[in-house]
Amino acid sequence: MSMEGCVSVKNISSCKFNRFLPAHNQLGTVIGKEVEWFADDFENNIGTIAFSQKKGDWNYAILRRNWMGDFQVCKLTANFRNLGAASADCRLAMTAAEQSGQRSLSEITDG
Numbered sequence: 001m002s003m004e005g006c007v008s009v010k011n012i013s014s015c016k017f018n019r020f021l022p023a024h025n026q027l028g029t030v031i032g033k034e035v036e037w038f039a040d041d042f043e044n045n046i047g048t049i050a051f052s053q054k055k056g057d058w059n060y061a062i063l064r065r066n067w068m069g070d071f072q073v074c075k076l077t078a079n080f081r082n083l084g085a086a087s088a089d090c091r092l093a094m095t096a097a098e099q100s101g102q103r104s105l106s107e108i109t110d111g
Contacts, residue, residue, distance in 0.1 A: 009091045012039045012046075020046055020063075020071050031059040031076065036087060038094060045094050046071060049086045052078070058086035062094055 017037035021027070028034055032052035039046045047062040058080035063071040075093055080086035 009038050009040050009047075009094045012037050017046055017048060022070075027061060027073075031061050031078070035083070038090065040094055040098050042098070045074075045097050047090045047094050049083065049090055051083075055079075057081065058083055060086050060090040060093075062090065062097060064097060 014034065014037050016039070017034075018025075020039075020043075027048065028050065031048070032050035032054075034048045034050045036049040037046070038048070044065045045062060047060055049058060049060045051058055055078075057078060059076070059078040060080075061073055061077075062075040064074040066072050074097060077086075077089065077093070080089065
């Protein structure tokens, strides 16, 4: 597989991640306590990794800009045993989402 044209994923701060979302977002309630945040080169896809104390596992969410420029969840994945596995899978999924032009859940259900 060629790396040419691949989108890279970078770590970002929680403050930057939260600037992309509405003030009333409840993402942490759904996936747990967020510990890492990511964005792709173009900042069309963002992701976060969280630890769920209730279940004792690691989870992540990937969000993608919709046609209006707002972020919508496009992937939620759970049940990782450790942070490293969740981080690696999240980064791969973000790269794949950007390369495939994966649509957000709202875009899929609305059209």
